[in-house]
Amino acid sequence: MPVPDEHGKHKRSLLREQAYVSIRDAIIDGTLGPGEKLRDPELEQWLGISRTPIREALARLEAAGLVHTVPGRSTVVSTIERKAILDAQTVAADMHALAARVAVPLMDKSDFAELVSANKDFAEALSAGDAAAAIRADDAFHGVVVTASQNSLIPAVLEQVTPVLRRLEFLRFSSLSGRQSIAQHKKIIDYCRKGDAEAAAEATRQNWETLTLLIEHLDD
DSSP states (O other): OOOOSOOSHHHHHHHHHHHHHHHHHHHHTTSSOTTOBOOHHHHHHHHTSOHHHHHHHHHHHHHTTSEEEETTTEEEEOOOOHHHHHHHHHHHHHHHHHHHHHHGGGOOHHHHHHHHHHHHHHHHHHHTTOHHHHHHHHHHHHHHHHHHHTOTHHHHHHHHHSGGGHHHHHHHHTSGGGGHHHHHHHHHHHHHHHTOHHHHHHHHHHHHGGGHHHHHTTTO
């Protein structure tokens, strides 16, 4: 077969993913705050990679609503806008509820064990005051159900809408209010074990809608 002209495709893809994750996480934890200008030379120095994967990562971050680019001028970290958060929360809640509804009839003991383990990690992260680890554990928890749904479109949609919610989740998991999710997760696990897809879907939706209180205080 003819060899494609593009060289190092996978390496560049990996660098782009690493750049995306690093910048995304810095925005989520507040290291890069709203309105912060993201300059290529500074990003190159920080990440130790070239401009091309950085620009590709920034394009992806813009699609996710975390940065805003003015062509020919600058790229800045987006502000936390109430409507954008509400829109993202609605879609995320619906997608996770759909995943639960589809997944429950397909789940087995290994899935339930993964849910229990992820929720344990989540609780430990909250007790340690590690919001970043709590987000990773929360991702792992909900990821079990999304994977079990066997619907490839659900994670694709969630990849689009979830990043903009992460800054609020970081704030929530940095406070005592985040501990409410431990019990909510246990309720979801219980419904999954019972094979009650509708109850699991509704409990999952309610879990994602707990961000509402933080959203309501965005304008305070």
